[in-house]
Amino acid sequence: MNANPLFTDFYELTMAQGYWKKGLNTQTVFDMFFRRPPFGGGFSVFAGLDPLLDTLENLRFGTDDIEYLSSLGIFERGFLDYLSGFRFTGDVLAMKEGSLAFPNEPLVRVHANAIEASVIEGLLLNIVNFQTLIATKTARIWLASRRGSLMEFGLRRAQGFDGAMSASRAAYIGGAAGTSNTLAGKTWGIPVMGTMAHAWVMSHPDEKTAFNAYAEQYPDKSVFLSDTYDTLGSGIEAAIDAGKKLAGKGKNFGVRLDSGDIQYLSVAVRKALDEAGLTKATITVSNELTEEIVESLVLNGSPIDFWGVGTHMVTGGSESSLTGVYKLSAKTGADGRLEPVMKLSENPEKATNPGVKQVWRLYNEDGSMEADILALEGEEIKTGREMRYFHPTNQGQSFTFAPASAEALLQPAMRAGKRLRAPAPLAEIRAWAGAQFDRIDPTYLRILNPHVYKVSLTENLRDMKCGFIAEYGRQK
Amino acid sequence: MNANPLFTDFYELTMAQGYWKKGLNTQTVFDMFFRRPPFGGGFSVFAGLDPLLDTLENLRFGTDDIEYLSSLGIFERGFLDYLSGFRFTGDVLAMKEGSLAFPNEPLVRVHANAIEASVIEGLLLNIVNFQTLIATKTARIWLASRRGSLMEFGLRRAQGFDGAMSASRAAYIGGAAGTSNTLAGKTWGIPVMGTMAHAWVMSHPDEKTAFNAYAEQYPDKSVFLSDTYDTLGSGIEAAIDAGKKLAGKGKNFGVRLDSGDIQYLSVAVRKALDEAGLTKATITVSNELTEEIVESLVLNGSPIDFWGVGTHMVTGGSESSLTGVYKLSAKTGADGRLEPVMKLSENPEKATNPGVKQVWRLYNEDGSMEADILALEGEEIKTGREMRYFHPTNQGQSFTFAPASAEALLQPAMRAGKRLRAPAPLAEIRAWAGAQFDRIDPTYLRILNPHVYKVSLTENLRDMKCGFIAEYGRQK
Structure with missing residues (x-):
């Protein structure tokens, strides 16, 4: 302060x-x-x-x-x-x-x-x-998600240093389950969370290599970002490949969608995961989510387990x-x-x-x-x-x-x-x-x-x- | 930092x-x-x-x-x-x-x-x-005002401590002439500016007493907030009373409008000031101004000298x-x-x-x-x-x-x-x-x-x- x-x-x-x-x-x-x-x-x-x-x-x-x-x-x-x-x-x-x-x-x-x-x-x-x-914005998103699991991912879009820090604190009060902001985790005791970035995927020869390398390092925390090149093609194939290996070791994993039509892609990814026998694998979505978008996805029955929310949660968005x-x-x-x-x-x-x-x-x-x-x-x-x-x-x-x-x-x-x-x-x-x-x-x-x-x-x-x-x- | x-x-x-x-x-x-x-x-x-x-x-x-x-x-x-x-x-x-x-x-x-x-x-x-x-938002407001005199008044509406401090810095880069944020003035060397609050007026028995007390203390910096009770009634009367005494000492002053229809009130206040012979007195306006509102006021010929902008300048408003x-x-x-x-x-x-x-x-x-x-x-x-x-x-x-x-x-x-x-x-x-x-x-x-x-x-x-x-x- x-x-x-x-x-x-x-x-x-x-x-x-x-x-x-x-x-x-x-x-x-x-x-x-x-x-x-x-x-x-x-x-x-x-x-x-x-x-x-x-x-x-x-x-x-x-x-x-x-x-x-x-x-x-x-x-x-x-x-x-x-x-x-x-x-x-x-x-x-x-x-x-x-x-x-x-x-x-x-x-x-x-x-x-x-x-x-x-x-x-x-x-x-x-x-x-x-x-x-x-806190109010986050409570609205949390209610829209039917009291689901929200992750606050707003650091990079927040209004300056304290815009991020105070937002992590207030978002947690309003119902977020955790934050990606590591310093807020340390300062306020909020659980820290995260997946992986496109840069990780691009630093490897292909998605399969990237996901398996991550799974080897973090077998209990693997969420594969599947939209670097082609979500329903190479992205989901690589996630299933790495996920099956994890499943073989009794570990679960998740898939993250960060672009495209979230409703369409989440249904398709769920289907692909289920068909591969990976029914416990989770789906995380992000990309400029608001309470209105979250509620619409929920009402349309999108099979979403985790919500990563940045800009709108930490700045209020249009207000x-x-x-x-x-x-x-x-x-x-x-x-x-x-x-x-x-x-x-x-x-x-x-x-x-x-x-x-x-x-x-x-x-x-x-x-x-x-x-x-x-x-x-x-x-x-x-x-x-x-x-x-x-x-x-x-x-x-x-x-x-x-x-x-x-x-x-x-x-x-x-x-x-x-x-x-x-x-x-x-x-x-x-x-x-x-x-x-x-x-x-x-x-x-x-x-x-x-x-x-x-x-x-x-x-x-x-x-x-x-x-x-x-x-x-x-x-x- | x-x-x-x-x-x-x-x-x-x-x-x-x-x-x-x-x-x-x-x-x-x-x-x-x-x-x-x-x-x-x-x-x-x-x-x-x-x-x-x-x-x-x-x-x-x-x-x-x-x-x-x-x-x-x-x-x-x-x-x-x-x-x-x-x-x-x-x-x-x-x-x-x-x-x-x-x-x-x-x-x-x-x-x-x-x-x-x-x-x-x-x-x-x-x-x-x-x-x-x-900086971009401020430049837009500055352009909308036809490169007028903008004062950044956003501290209380900014997104946390650094939301205010960094906004003062960026607004100055984008064209604001100064800020109300005293710490930003000290930190960044930005000119500090301000008028008076409703609380000043309400701390005195009436507006006339409040404005004259202020004018006595700050003869070179008096801007009277005229909308505590009735802008075109007691507010402007008191401003003219105190302003005439200042004019008698060769000092200028201003009137600030912070509510109501700014176009209508600015024209009426200008007229009242001019009729009282106070043609040099300035008009400052504020109240949730955006670049669209500022441009509309300018295009309608509102006689405005200074623009006090808070919320929208320091947060981006709807974006x-x-x-x-x-x-x-x-x-x-x-x-x-x-x-x-x-x-x-x-x-x-x-x-x-x-x-x-x-x-x-x-x-x-x-x-x-x-x-x-x-x-x-x-x-x-x-x-x-x-x-x-x-x-x-x-x-x-x-x-x-x-x-x-x-x-x-x-x-x-x-x-x-x-x-x-x-x-x-x-x-x-x-x-x-x-x-x-x-x-x-x-x-x-x-x-x-x-x-x-x-x-x-x-x-x-x-x-x-x-x-x-x-x-x-x-x-x-």
Whole structure:
């Protein structure tokens, strides 16, 4: 993790100097949330919390950073001295990493003075936006494969070094079984996986020699890349030749398809393998796979055992950013106490929800998720009691529900700049992410046009929001 | 730069052990190239060379890396010892960073033994694919703005730490005037820029107070964010109030629009500013801008002075990866000399161009670019002499041309693992990238449906390629 607070938008520092000079560096509350789930889907998988907490805990300006800022000629010596001693000393509440998350609900809530809260905006969004995007994308591909075996193969197509490393981490949380990125394997304890490259095949006189040489070296890990010259000709013939020798030693093997029509080729290769008596041999496919392609292959009955996914899994493909934002929800008022604030907007969905808020997840009798509720901090959601909840922007729309159980999702993660527990093992975060898909109706998980999961407001929060809108209307 | 060779796909290491054991660790040549320009465009801007060379020069396995590999239980002690002493000792030829590049032409050519060439594949592609994608995207936005003033505002939407840092670098090469990323400013010497956030406005009782407080602190750098509550109401009124006071002191200022209909609002804000006598005040716009939106605003005559671009500039937006590849083009034959190799494919555009190759850029009398030619190393392209060149996949198609001048684009950048010159100043790379747009017909630069720039083969290379295809056909 990089914990240099210069990794921030320049305006945070110019504003910070303003807060510092004007005595405005008082307590604030910020919410990090997104406005719609990515990929036209119905959910997100929250990821990036542990790296965020590590970064916040270690945030320091170096001497050369202060010198650089000084060289720009717009910061006063007193403010630079203040930055020299800068630490993040705020509190962070957050959902458990790996949690399913929905639009408009805070994933992370920050209580800090205005300067600290501002300086961390960019790095918080950078970490959480990206890892949440990738965990979500991977979960979608995993669901499309009917919870199959995904291998993350994205290093070469990822957006830079950390684009690859953080993507390997987030993809594992989202459901990938392993990664090809060896350094991610070492760093995060993710299983490392791989097959062979065209260059291996081309470094030998022919495919038969290449595959047999590989099988001799790695009898327990042989997956033959069969499309260097002619998949259904020399490629599959050589794979069967090497595979039979392995079978003779009681070893299994696989065939990898990396080009051409995957549906057609996988059926033909399966047939050829079965006819050769190699019914246990596996088929791995790759080549610009997306959740839509994976689902189509599954629905068409393609006999595929392993999915190697690169570009789209590690970059999000056609949607390359979660448009998560970080907005002020409360500030210190004249009386020294926190008071709610709200940003209005000509785009109603860009207006914020005011005040210090908790997110409640309401469950049915059978333990399935029914709806999420934004409440003011301190409001309690009672189980077994019918309550009315309100649509976040269309204030006339409401529903009533008596939850069998209710869970407050935002939990303290950092207090006074210190994290409250050690990072969770990645496998635990991954298991938690996966388990939730059994507790939500599959209609919310559909790849295309999913059912919209409710995120509603309590009556108190609704009233506060309407009050701001009405007040602003009067001033206008 | 991270120079850990574990940042590689796992199969590179398993194949490497195979090369090592089988005496196959002989000299190879690999080409890095892409098969089509991104974003439906006609060109790419090659970026990432200097970071790549730095990384290659410093590539070392640490003791803990070797221990990690050992723990996987599939690498032999002798091979791990070999990796402990691993260095990249190969030669690299490359285009000058910032060069315009086109499909199928090597941007980077690597001469190294099979293990070194394999281990670096992932990091080479990771660095060059991403930075080239972003430099290209930025150049498209810059061209769409009619070479206007772009500010890169992408830190919070970028794909992780290096996704932001490398994007700031590449966006500057591609034509951005500056970045909001303060650490990128320090690291790469890029001008840092910024305006103010909604939180600044909301931290004050009203916009008038907020803008005047900012103007007092930064009289030379005031850009007022006018859309916190009501752009054309309280927002522009407050901006004019603070702006008039600045004008009284002989200072200029700007207004920033970050939501709503940018075309409508920019015209209305311009009118309001002009009517207030503030004709020099500038207008900055932002909010999910793409090259298509920028071009449409320009063509509609929107009075915009500065463009703040985030998400799409730093991630590529809907196209999040340059699908650049790295393919074996020659290997050591039985006689110990380099011999060409070729990968065939059922997708003809996935077949490679065999042999050790140079890229020649052919110019017209007036210095404008006419076509690029792939030639075998050692072939010379003579100026003033008509030659016939061949389509790369449709071998029947050809054209003749007598270049006024011709330039070999691949130049030595690293020899025996040592870079041949210090990194070029970023401003120099940026100037070189920008200058080339004056030497190419604008039809190749069109945002939508550009004219296709020719990348053709010499007769010798065409004959070699046809020979491979015919030979393989005979064996089949």
